[in-house]
Amino acid sequence: MSASFPPSPATLLLPGALRQRILSPLADRVGRGLQSLRVPAFTLPAPFGRVVARLPQQPPALALCGALNLALGRILPREDLAALEGRRLRLRVSDAGLTLDFGLASGRFRPLAAHMAADLTLTASARDYLALALREEDADTLFFSRRLLMEGDTEIGLLVKNTLDAVDWSRLRG
Template identity: 45%
Template sequence: MSAQFTIPKFKLPGFIASIGQKLPQWPHALALVAGLNAALKMKLLPESELDALADKLFRVRILDTGGEATYTYRNGLFRPVFRPEREPDLAFAANLSAYLQMLARQEDPDTLFFNRELEITGDTELGLIVKNMLDAIEWPQLSAKLPLLRH
């Protein structure tokens, strides 16, 4: 039996974000879209909700790294958007530790939001759909498909 790793709440030093903002942002979008499309292929995302995401623009900002990724869902795939021509329909902003805590299911998005550690702006109904999709992901199923996540 392995010990449970807890992700601490942290904030990277300010100079990291100032450097990160000056770097190209396209690798972030490509990495996020690759992960989302892998989740699609593994059937981890509830297909019944995907139509609600069609042609919507999403942005994820990692405040303390200066990283940003903008993407959309079109024709059955998540796709990066390198030069968005409008504000996103739904945007998330948080420090790296908050995203890691969500991914590890250590904190839920509601708690982070109400503690002002996760900023969500845009279409409220779309935000609830995305939150419910993330909540529906069965992590034991994911760890079975990705051997590195097994304990």
């Protein structure tokens, strides 16, 4: 039997069986409530976007590439992304003033200089990217409602969309 130190207030106040009867259902209800939360409709304020647009875009591009590289092989299948090798991708967050240029080189995502044209540009609001990542919205719904814009090589766009649809987010927990 392991005891945590310092003991939580619930441990001190409730005997084991009572704690199990009260806290377990409460934890289940809180968990179900969190699962039903949805990203509210929002748009980042225009002044925020204007300020961010003037900042260097390299640090957020580095962060994005770092996250994508962590996901490679875990939830993003390397073999499916081989067609992206040497291609230039651009991710625009319209209301945040962010434009992130990156690509896949030697099997790793890397930030790229912004002065060259991209093979594929995806544009959406911060809220829509968040809803896409949380699987509240799918790429098709966002695309057909014109909230996700895709410009450039449609074959690459289809590959990116199908890869996002196939991601098994539960594998991140393991």
